[in-house]
Amino acid sequence: MNVPKDRLYTKTHEWILVDDDIATVGITDFAQSQLSDVTFVELPSTEDQVAARDEVAVVESVKAASDVYSPVTGTVLDINENLVDHPEIINDDPYGEGWMFKIKLADPEEVESFLDADAYENSLPADS
Amino acid sequence: MNAVKGYAVYFDSYVPYERAVCIQERLARARSEEEIPDTVLFLQHPPVVTLGRRGATENLLVSPENLEEKGIALYRSSRGGDITYHAPGQLVMYPIIKLGRAGADAHGHLYNLEETAIRTCADYGVEARRVPRKNGAWTDSGKIAAIGFHIKRWVTIHGMSFNVDPDLEGFEFIIPCGLHGDPVCSLGSIKGKDTPSIESVRESMKRRFEEVFERRLDARTTDQLPDTLRRIWPE
Numbered sequence: 458m459n460v461p462k463d464r465l466y467t468k469t470h471e472w473i474l475v476d477d478d479i480a481t482v483g484i485t486d487f488a489q490s491q492l493s494d495v496t497f498v499e500l501p502s503t504e505d506q507v508a509a510r511d512e513v514a515v516v517e518s519v520k521a522a523s524d525v526y527s528p529v530t531g532t533v534l535d536i537n538e539n540l541v542d543h544p545e546i547i548n549d550d551p552y553g554e555g556w557m558f559k560i561k562l563a564d565p566e567e568v569e570s571f572l573d574a575d576a577y578e579n580s581l582p583a584d585s
Numbered sequence: 586m587n588a589v590k591g592y593a594v595y596f597d598s599y600v601p602y603e604r605a606v607c608i609q610e611r612l613a614r615a616r617s618e619e620e621i622p623d624t625v626l627f628l629q630h631p632p633v634v635t636l637g638r639r640g641a642t643e644n645l646l647v648s649p650e651n652l653e654e655k656g657i658a659l660y661r662s663s664r665g666g667d668i669t670y671h672a673p674g675q676l677v678m679y680p681i682i683k684l685g686r687a688g689a690d691a692h693g694h695l696y697n698l699e700e701t702a703i704r705t706c707a708d709y710g711v712e713a714r715r716v717p718r719k720n721g722a723w724t725d726s727g728k729i730a731a732i733g734f735h736i737k738r739w740v741t742i743h744g745m746s747f748n749v750d751p752d753l754e755g756f757e758f759i760i761p762c763g764l765h766g767d768p769v770c771s772l773g774s775i776k777g778k779d780t781p782s783i784e785s786v787r788e789s790m791k792r793r794f795e796e797v798f799e800r801r802l803d804a805r806t807t808d809q810l811p812d813t814l815r816r817i818w819p820e
Contacts, residue, residue, distance in 0.1 A: 458691070469739055470685070491684055491736070493695050497639060520695055520720045521665040522638055523736035582691040 458581055459486040461552050465568060466577035467528045472552060478565050480529050483556040484516060484547065487581055492518040495547040498540040501558055505533040509567065514557055516547060527560065529567050535559040591623030591682070592811065593791050593802035599673055602633045602660050607819050609742040612681040615817050617738040623682040623800050624814065627787050630671035632755055633658040637666035637733050644668040644760040657755060664743035666720075666733030668759045674751030674773070676786050678794065679744040684736065687799040694734060695720060697797050698745045702730035704793040705747065705786065711775055719764060722747075726775055727768030731761065749773065749786050 460466070464474040470488035474481045489495065499515040507513050507527040514525035536558045540546055547555040562568070572580065600608075605628060615621045634645065634657055644667060645652075649659050657670075671677060678701070684690045689697060699715055702722035706713035706729060713722040713729055722730040734743040750773030761769055773780040781789075795801055805811065810818060 487685065487691075491690070491693050493693055517639065517665055518695075519665065520732050521734050521736060522663065524738070526738070580685065582685060582688045 458490070458578070459552070460574045460578040460581075462574040464552075465571035465573060467526075467571060468580065469526055471526065471528050473528050473568060473571060474556075475562075475565075475568050478562045479534060480531070480560045480562055480568065481556050482528060482558055482560065483551055484525060485577075486551050488523070489548050489551045489555070492516060492521050492523055494518050495544045498544045498547065498557070500536040500538070500540065501527075501533045503533050503536060507531065507533060507560065516544075525557065528571065529560055529562055531560040531563045533558055534561050590801045590803070591625065592814065593625045593627060593794075593804040594810065594814070595787065595804060595806045596626070596628040597806060599631045600628045602630050602635060602658060602662075602671070604819070605630065605677075605679065606662070609679055609681060611817050611819060612814070613737055613740045613742050616681050616683055616740045621813050621817070623680070623686075625681070625791070625794060625802055626677075626679040627791065628677050628679070629673050629675060629783070630677060631658070632656055632670075632672040633660060634668065634670050634755075634759055635660045635662045635664075636668050637662055637664050639665075640667045645758065646760065647758045652758065655758075657758070662733070662743065663735045664733035665735065666731070669731050669733065669746065669761060670755045670759055671746055672751040672755050674749055674771070674783065675746050676749050676783055676790060677744070677746045678790060680741055680794070680798070682741055682798070682800065684739045684741060689797060689799040694736070694741055695732060698732050698734070699730075700797045701790060701793045702745060702747055704797065705790045706772075708789040708793070709772055709776065709781055709786075711772065719767070724770055724775065726770035728761065729770050729772070747786070747790065749783050750780050
């Protein structure tokens, strides 16, 4: 299972890439693999105010629906509208083109509590 | 194997769809807070047609009023998947489990549900398989198990329905899973007088679940629930 070292992770299988006070969020390789072929993505709206642990997006495959949580508190700055027409990008490139939304952090220190790549990788099933 | 321990709950009377959803949502909340271990419900529903979150009503071939006259309820469900039919004689398995714990989870929940159905069929000499781009478990006679689930905070709800010996007529009111022209079958339609009882299939499916999902389950009937589950069980 691919876990890039350049970003942070949550126990609920989201990744967070922080640049200054802006966090880009997506779901991990493990998360996309649990859902199999993604067929539908529901995104938040820009300017939405979100709190950490809020349900802000939904990712669906033919037989599964999974909620996606905002790992952080802040304002939605941008969403990846490309996913609406091409949801399969989440499977193909979950850490790159498959990013889901960007949030302007209300409190940049909030990200200090997340898992680093090693800790996240250790939390995954052994033979993944 | 056997690293993770949980409960199998056996229901001895039919569970209305709405009540099963209520039980699952309570269990899922408690599971995500680590108040209870992984729990797998084994039950039968009274006749009901359910639509998944993106389920299309055009796959319902009769009017809702018509269904009602036939004593069939209609619900929209939070699960993935399209339209399906549940009825007595169909064994429903709803695993409320936290994904990412057992090594088996690396295969994906959908794969594991299909695998459980396929191995359960094998216990009765019925060969079932996956069909590309069509989820569920398929035999030479048609689809025997349907799958649809929802993941909330990486806890699963909903799951799989497996046709032991339901009245298959109800499937004629829908286009199952929105797939045209694909027949639905059951152990009963394949095995005739050698059809196993639902209790036998339940034991088999529980054992196959333990094997595939790498989780050991203590089986309890609803009147023998452990305190951890009883505390949160709806009235």
